[in-house]
């Protein structure tokens with residue numbers, strides 16, 4: 001059976017936990033944060049709306065000044081909602097809490113009390129985050145009255161994008177977050193591997209490209225290898241190793257690289273519950289989502305589609321840009337153009353990085 005959308009009325013305000021390794025032993029830590037969303041019993045199935053112009057997601061390093069200005073204006077408004085109406089589901093903290101609610105245990109799976117809902121380490125990883133960003137982007141557009149507003153992507157798979165995008169490193173900007181690893185501010189080169197230990201920038205770049213080739217091409221022999229293990233109603237959350245090559249690889253690499261080692265749990269980007277508090281999270285995930293669209297088009301000897309109704313019918317709940325609580329299905333997010341957005345082209349030099 002498919003994963004059902006969570007029942008917001010049973011979200012546990014004290015239910016957020018995380019795990020931590022202490023002297024090699026994994027222990028569960030209770031988090032002092034209520035990440036449950038506001039509740040309303042008015043809810044319905046989401047229909048992809050008609051649109052006249054595709055939103056075009058641009059590389060964050062190449063964002064035009066006009067688009068950067070819009071992005072900052074929209075983010076400022078989203079942050080402003082935190083103060084003017086903290087219960088507005090479109091506010092920045094509410095948006096960040098979505099990640100905590102779906103990843104740190106406050107929701108049980110409907111029909112399976114005590115079984116946490118977890119959107120990582122399985123085949124719903126890409127679809128969940130695609131929908132999450134979809135609404136986040138539409139909310140930002142709504143707040144500035146621009147239905148063509150598009151989230152930029154952090155082009156970390158290309159050497160020209162292998163630093164934190166400078167726009168996020170300006171402390172006077174609403175895109176800034178001080179809870180980041182201070183040694184990794186620009187011009188530090190990203191490490192897509194989890195702590196490769198490499199310090200030479202030239203070597204880091206070639207290591208990153210080789211890693212991209214592995215997770216997009218040579219380590220992938222089935223769609224499940226890339227997307228993640230199957231996850232069905234009643235299943236306990238899977239372990240890290242069940243995630244797809246990209247989720248475990250570059251995706252987690254960037255989270256760990258940006259997270260702040262001065263904080264106990266590497267907040268913000270280094271923990272599920274806090275990752276969404278860093279605006280760079282959404283720009284990072286825009287590129288993670290782009291990786292899904294690119295992988296889809298790489299010629300391969302195995303089928304790219306997962307033909308499984310449990311997968312396709314798995315669903316989630318989100319608030320849309322008009323504050324309506326809506327139910328969305330995995331099957332409705334396979335085509336970004338139907339969803340109203342596309343990615344501006346960037347080179348993918350890793351495709352030639354067969355070791």
Ligand code: C2O
Pocket residue numbers: 099103120129251255275285
């Ligand atoms: Cu839900 Cu990058 O993680």
